[in-house]
Amino acid sequence: MTMNKADGCLTGTTSESSNLDAAVALFHSLSDSARLAIVRRLADGEARVVDLIGELGLAQSTVSAHVACLRDCGLVTGRPEGRQVFYSLTRPELLDLLVSAETLLAATGNAVALCPTYGTRSGTVATPGTQEAHR
Missing domain, CATH: 1.10.10.10 (Winged helix-like DNA-binding domain superfamily/Winged helix DNA-binding domain)
Known part of the structure; x- marks a missing residue:
């Protein structure tokens, strides 16, 4: 790309x-x-x-x-x-992806959580199981 x-x-x-x-x-x-x-x-x-x-x-x-x-x-x-x-x-690579995501989240602080489109309301995470299982 x-x-x-x-x-x-x-x-x-x-x-x-x-x-x-x-x-x-x-x-x-x-x-x-x-x-x-x-x-x-x-x-x-x-x-x-x-x-x-x-x-x-x-x-x-x-x-x-x-x-x-x-x-x-x-x-x-x-x-x-x-x-x-x-x-x-x-795949063990999935673990690498999770570690990378945690590193990115730590580096950006709450920036993603505050995203108006995909962020969480008031910094709280949605309750597990509230979204559809599979689309």
């Missing part, structure tokens, strides 16, 4: 646009507070849905829907063991 100096717009080839679409999908998959909490928890190691319910304080249906979304996006995988499924992150 290249920046057009005249109007400040990004321009690029179809391939670059496709890569941008994939990046948008990745960040959208992490944009829900419940999904992000699940990913952060799985960064510490695998867990079952029942573990996530207890640790995150979310309803079973919420956790199941969000885990399914993350699985469909290729970010989480399940390892069946008997009647249980242990979920884990599929």
Whole structure:
């Protein structure tokens, strides 16, 4: 992608646009507070849905829907063991992305939280599970 100096717009080839679409999908998959909490928890190691319910304080249906979304996006995988499924992150690079995001947030302070479009109201984060599980 290249920046057009005249109007400040990004321009690029179809391939670059496709890569941008994939990046948008990745960040959208992490944009829900419940999904992000699940990913952060799985960064510490695998867990079952029942573990996530207890640790995150979310309803079973919420956790199941969000885990399914993350699985469909290729970010989480399940390892069946008997009647249980242990979920884990599929790629260690996701941990690098989370660390980079935390570094960026620390460097910018509350700038993102104050964004009028995507920021949080009064600096508070939306309650997990209040957004749709998967669009």
